[in-house]
Amino acid sequence: MKKRNGKIIFSEYTPGSGLKKAFELSRQDILFELKTSQLRGRGGAGFPIATKWMLTAAAKSDEKYLICNADEGEPGTFKDRVLLNEYPELVFEGMVTGGYVIGAKTGILYLRGEYSYLLSQLNDFLEGMRKQNLLGKNILGKGFDFDIHIFLGQGAYVCGEETALIESLEGHRGEARNRPPFPVTTGLFGKPTVVNNVETLATVPHILLKGGEWYARFGTEKSKGTKLVSISGDCENPGVYEVEWGITIRELLELAGAKNLKAVQVGGASGICIDESQFGRKLAYEDLATGGSIIIFNKERNMLDALENFMEFFVEESCGQCTPCRIGNVKLLEAVRQMKDGGIPESGMKKYFDLAETMKLASKCGLGQSSPNPFVSIVKNFREEIFHKTV
Amino acid sequence: MEFEDKNRAPVSQKLHTVARPENPDEIGGLITVQINEKKLSVPMGTTILEACKQAGIHIPTLCHHEDLCIAGVCRVCVVEVEGMKTLQASCAFPITSPVKIKTTSPKVRLARKTVLDLLISEHYGECYSCVRNNNCELQTLAKEYGVDGYPYGHVTEPKYEVDDSTPAIVRDMNKCVNCLRCVRTCIDLQEVGVLGALYRGDKTKIGTFMDSPLNEVVCIYCGQCIDRCPTGALHANDPRDEIWNAIDDPTKHVIIQTAPSPRAAIGEEFGLPAGTSLTGEMNTALRKIGFDRVFDTNFAADLTIMEEGTELLYRLYKKLALGDDSVMLPQFTSCCPGWVKYVEHFYPELENNLSSAKSPQQMFGAVLKTFYAQLAGIDPKDIVTVAVMPCSAKKFECNRPEMNDSGFKDIDYGLTTRELAQMIKEAGIYLPEMPKSEFDDPFGDASGAGLIFGATGGVMEAALRTVLEMVTNEKIENIFENANITPVRGFEGIRYAEIPITKVGKPPELIAKLIPDFEWLKGVTLKVAVAHGTANAKKIVENIKAGGKFSECHFIEIMACPGGCLGGGGQPIPTNEEIRKKRAEAIYAEEQTLNVRKCHENPKIIKIYSEFLTEGPLSEKSHKLLHTHYVNRGKVMLN
Numbered sequence A: 001m002k003k004r005n006g007k008i009i010f011s012e013y014t015p016g017s018g019l020k021k022a023f024e025l026s027r028q029d030i031l032f033e034l035k036t037s038q039l040r041g042r043g044g045a046g047f048p049i050a051t052k053w054m055l056t057a058a059a060k061s062d063e064k065y066l067i068c069n070a071d072e073g074e075p076g077t078f079k080d081r082v083l084l085n086e087y088p089e090l091v092f093e094g095m096v097t098g099g100y101v102i103g104a105k106t107g108i109l110y111l112r113g114e115y116s117y118l119l120s121q122l123n124d125f126l127e128g129m130r131k132q133n134l135l136g137k138n139i140l141g142k143g144f145d146f147d148i149h150i151f152l153g154q155g156a157y158v159c160g161e162e163t164a165l166i167e168s169l170e171g172h173r174g175e176a177r178n179r180p181p182f183p184v185t186t187g188l189f190g191k192p193t194v195v196n197n198v199e200t201l202a203t204v205p206h207i208l209l210k211g212g213e214w215y216a217r218f219g220t221e222k223s224k225g226t227k228l229v230s231i232s233g234d235c236e237n238p239g240v241y242e243v244e245w246g247i248t249i250r251e252l253l254e255l256a257g258a259k260n261l262k263a264v265q266v267g268g269a270s271g272i273c274i275d276e277s278q279f280g281r282k283l284a285y286e287d288l289a290t291g292g293s294i295i296i297f298n299k300e301r302n303m304l305d306a307l308e309n310f311m312e313f314f315v316e317e318s319c320g321q322c323t324p325c326r327i328g329n330v331k332l333l334e335a336v337r338q339m340k341d342g343g344i345p346e347s348g349m350k351k352y353f354d355l356a357e358t359m360k361l362a363s364k365c366g367l368g369q370s371s372p373n374p375f376v377s378i379v380k381n382f383r384e385e386i387f388h389k390t391v
Numbered sequence B: 001m002e003f004e005d006k007n008r009a010p011v012s013q014k015l016h017t018v019a020r021p022e023n024p025d026e027i028g029g030l031i032t033v034q035i036n037e038k039k040l041s042v043p044m045g046t047t048i049l050e051a052c053k054q055a056g057i058h059i060p061t062l063c064h065h066e067d068l069c070i071a072g073v074c075r076v077c078v079v080e081v082e083g084m085k086t087l088q089a090s091c092a093f094p095i096t097s098p099v100k101i102k103t104t105s106p107k108v109r110l111a112r113k114t115v116l117d118l119l120i121s122e123h124y125g126e127c128y129s130c131v132r133n134n135n136c137e138l139q140t141l142a143k144e145y146g147v148d149g150y151p152y153g154h155v156t157e158p159k160y161e162v163d164d165s166t167p168a169i170v171r172d173m174n175k176c177v178n179c180l181r182c183v184r185t186c187i188d189l190q191e192v193g194v195l196g197a198l199y200r201g202d203k204t205k206i207g208t209f210m211d212s213p214l215n216e217v218v219c220i221y222c223g224q225c226i227d228r229c230p231t232g233a234l235h236a237n238d239p240r241d242e243i244w245n246a247i248d249d250p251t252k253h254v255i256i257q258t259a260p261s262p263r264a265a266i267g268e269e270f271g272l273p274a275g276t277s278l279t280g281e282m283n284t285a286l287r288k289i290g291f292d293r294v295f296d297t298n299f300a301a302d303l304t305i306m307e308e309g310t311e312l313l314y315r316l317y318k319k320l321a322l323g324d325d326s327v328m329l330p331q332f333t334s335c336c337p338g339w340v341k342y343v344e345h346f347y348p349e350l351e352n353n354l355s356s357a358k359s360p361q362q363m364f365g366a367v368l369k370t371f372y373a374q375l376a377g378i379d380p381k382d383i384v385t386v387a388v389m390p391c392s393a394k395k396f397e398c399n400r401p402e403m404n405d406s407g408f409k410d411i412d413y414g415l416t417t418r419e420l421a422q423m424i425k426e427a428g429i430y431l432p433e434m435p436k437s438e439f440d441d442p443f444g445d446a447s448g449a450g451l452i453f454g455a456t457g458g459v460m461e462a463a464l465r466t467v468l469e470m471v472t473n474e475k476i477e478n479i480f481e482n483a484n485i486t487p488v489r490g491f492e493g494i495r496y497a498e499i500p501i502t503k504v505g506k507p508p509e510l511i512a513k514l515i516p517d518f519e520w521l522k523g524v525t526l527k528v529a530v531a532h533g534t535a536n537a538k539k540i541v542e543n544i545k546a547g548g549k550f551s552e553c554h555f556i557e558i559m560a561c562p563g564g565c566l567g568g569g570g571q572p573i574p575t576n577e578e579i580r581k582k583r584a585e586a587i588y589a590e591e592q593t594l595n596v597r598k599c600h601e602n603p604k605i606i607k608i609y610s611e612f613l614t615e616g617p618l619s620e621k622s623h624k625l626l627h628t629h630y631v632n633r634g635k636v637m638l639n
């Protein structure tokens, strides 16, 4: 018995049922259900899964790959770990389904290096699936071959970025590629490749079983279904929750049992930090989008300390290939340290906002494009505290 | 030509490259692009940068280089593409559907300027004390975008030690902008794979395996990285001070020899268009600077062909006529020190395929400190030999410990074209305005065959002119029109030619002692190949090892640098395909004007074999002075 419950992902599920259902459907049917469900990628970018799979299915190639991105490196995110630990059947069946739809024979689970303790149990699980003919040759007698290999990451945050992940799989430095061309046409070893987040894939079996239309009834206008959030920081009940899109930050904080609050960082280190006045905002692609990390700060916290910590993270984790991110993050960190000493007046901030804007606009990958988020949001939302020392 | 692509070096950024459809016309043909106000049509897969070029719109670049695969890392060339949230690197963005592009919007201007400010904040050093002053792409960009301060600070202390461990290349990472051009040159263009990015984040740094100094890794010193470095982070190890000192020392007799490629390129250092030969002007300038003698390396190139050509014939004789299977064929040329070092590191098992003949530079040195010293009545210890070369590896070559068979260092200093231009400027000379003058005797004559050594295929052509005449007793002009052996010319990476020997004559007296007759060559088809750039060399060598077509070749010319010496690591910067072509045109055009176009017809060659090397090529004396041996270096260097 699973101890968690939720409306979709954490609901009752019989292992193997989603996959059996998948094989009763044609590839087009599956794509249709996914399209109807309006499921979007849960890794952060929110790209519609149906489109991604369709593009890869349409790409002509004798070899294709499906990669499950379990690098889960965003600070404050640990929901993929829960899925892999407690619901591996959902993840792997989602992968096989994806392979079936796009025409891949090889699936790869790119597992965060720090999750190596899950490796043997996951491999055992895969072995079990092979025994039940849910994986391997001629799956369920449907004439489809597909196997899954697990690859351990080596601790670089940027390797969660899909093209850096692919470079790393190929044995190169973990550095983001130029896009276009996108992985859907030119991915691993130059072949069409789907990269999906663990949670995205784990949602697929439920959608197939209950239908895309059912799934689309949950959530908001532009954000359908549910989201797993990893709540951490100053609260009574940290952990992973399945919530419906559209939930407000305030409701989330109640779930978590958080009091005496100052700030919430939504979306991990690369997300944005909001103050109390914005706790009424919603989790949704149209408002506060998130890969699932919610970090709570109470009134005891110094926001510049938090910001310094985030920026140190990016200085260290930038792959270092492009100028705005490699040097920009260093400059933002230096600025934070100067602010801590009261060294920069509010009027001196323009060049740093210009820098942040440049990083967002001109960095090569999502890391540099989003690393100024905490800087800008904390400096703007907590300007009283930072520049006028009211606390 | 098809080869299995066995990459020794990591492929690195190749897959980052823009994917180009094989047949753009079939899948939609031309695509409409709007750049600012201008509309144009481009073939599918054209990059935004290329499209802008076509539209006559200037886009600044830094990490982009025509010779290299795409990196898209500096972010200087960003533009705004309608419908996209972020700016796009124009060098890396292939156009596959109609797009609207803005190249100078406020966002673009902000990003470009800020990126430059960031690069400059980390760039240590002052322009006036830099080898690349006035020829630095970072400096140019700073000027173009009106950089007028250091909003994000400026490093005041060097972070890294300068690596001057080799006589060839100096690496000063304090000036590096992480454009990865050297890395892409080393890994993708040359496929040597010595340089790569190390560490990550703000610690990212270009370096070697284990961050070792360059003399402890498998660098072949081709210097192609120097040619493509946008800043002063890479430059050649400069011996100008020592040379000036020698010139100023009245007890020293300072001789300079000039290779064929520098004269076809040095004009670029004085603002002339590529492809302007300044041979005569350079001779005058060198005398003005104070060199006691100005000799033509082409004389030594002729000598090389005599030795190397004879060696080829002798190898063929031993193998084909005497059935001696210990003889290694194909014979590889050995005048490129980068190529020689490449073989020593990567294919030491093929060392015996390398001709034992020294390069022209070194042969000349040995002759100068023996024959010339005798003739001129000068003690060789007072002779200082300088070689102007298009090359950084030549600096290493002249310092190889075995290169002192006369008892003295064959060549004391290797000077690049760039460094010579610097000396000429220091002497207050504007080279293009110098009157012309000839080379000095007793080596004043050189053949055109020696001159074309500068271009890829030139050594092969020179050798064939001599070898074929020796073998057939026919004028080469009767075999190839105007003596131009066009099948081995050009810029294709690998060229292959077959020459059937239908008629043989009597061996010339000079080599008759070694090879009594040529009857055994009758009916043989001579197979030769030419490659430039070590990536192409690697393809040939791998093919030979696999017993492919090239294993049946008799003679193969290889130059480590793309284009041959005229594209060498000591040549004026920038270099690209167009510039290399212009330099080649200049060399071939000058060749047409020369009277003597075959090495063996050079009167000074005839003289040296009648007065000094009286036993002929490959004699004991030749072997002692003009030939050398190689070192098995291997890939692992544990110093």
Ligand SMILES: Cc1cc2nc3c(=O)[nH]c(=O)nc-3n(C[C@H](O)[C@H](O)[C@H](O)COP(=O)(O)O)c2cc1C
Binding pocket: A040, A041, A042, A043, A044, A045, A046, A047, A069, A070, A071, A072, A073, A074, A157, A158, A159, A160, A161, A162, A163, A195, A196, A197, A198, A200, A201, A365, A366, A367
């Ligand atoms: C710096 C960086 C780190 C990322 N890390 C992860 C990660 O750990 N897990 C993940 O699923 N996606 C991560 N992503 C997003 C991926 O690039 C990619 O968008 C995602 O895996 C696609 O899957 P989805 O469509 O299912 O969301 C990261 C992106 C960036 C820029």
Ligand code: SF4
Binding pocket: A158, A175, A176, A317, A318, A319, A320, A321, A322, A323, A325, A326, A363, A364, A365, A366, A367, A368, A369
């Ligand atoms: S944005 Fe940062 S992580 Fe991404 S490519 Fe640039 S340097 Fe690397």
